[in-house]
Amino acid sequence: MNKSTSPITPPRGPVDHNVRTQIIEAADQHFSHYGYEKTTVSDLAKSIGFSKAYIYKFFDSKQAIGEVICANCLETIIANVKEEVAKAPTPSSKLRNIFSGLVKNSIELFFQDRKLYEIAAFAAGERWPPTLVYEAEIKNMLLNIIREGREAGEFERKTPIDETVNAIHLVMRPLINPLLLQHNLHLVEEAPSLVSALVLRSLSP
Secondary structure, rough: OOOOOOOOOOOOOOOHHHHHHHHHHHHHHHHHHHHOOOOOHHHHHHHHHHOHHHHHOOOOHHHHHHHHHHHHHHHHHHHHHHHHHHHHOOHHHHHHHHHHHHHHHHHHHHHHOOHHHHHHHHHHHHOHHHHHHHHHHHHHHHEEEEHHHHHHOOOOOOOOHHHHHHHHHHHHHHHHHHHHOOHHHOOOHHHHHOOOOOOOOHOOO
């Protein structure tokens, strides 16, 4: 499959949210049961009672449908992590929470719905647009935490902030990228606290 670098494909034809919802729900069920790669647009059309051509009025391809489902999964993770970060009283504790929250929510997806997790992992490997948005959201959370920490005097100010954010994100990737996390499950109990502690030591003024 070719890598997608454009934004998520908008619906084609008339905008009918009920139909789009039906298609997404059917795809969600099929992907959960059979996996993304084994499900065809014809399978989805048959399960809903639509023609394949009618589905193509709303989505350009199976990948376009998969991108919506992937985006929904990743948006849920981001929303949950933002809640956990907001509860933390200090920039240092917020940084710990972003590490632990991302890993915890990713693991929950992995064990609760392995097929949907496989979509997220596949999407990460193909660099689908939702995964790029996901990375950008994480970096933005890190940026806000680092800024807050510098203003509070908790973090050093000498390193360019974009360099700091990118470095922390690189350190986090094996634990938060769906494609990589599935190979590091044996590390998830200790790694978030150990890695976040190391990062915090490096940020000390």
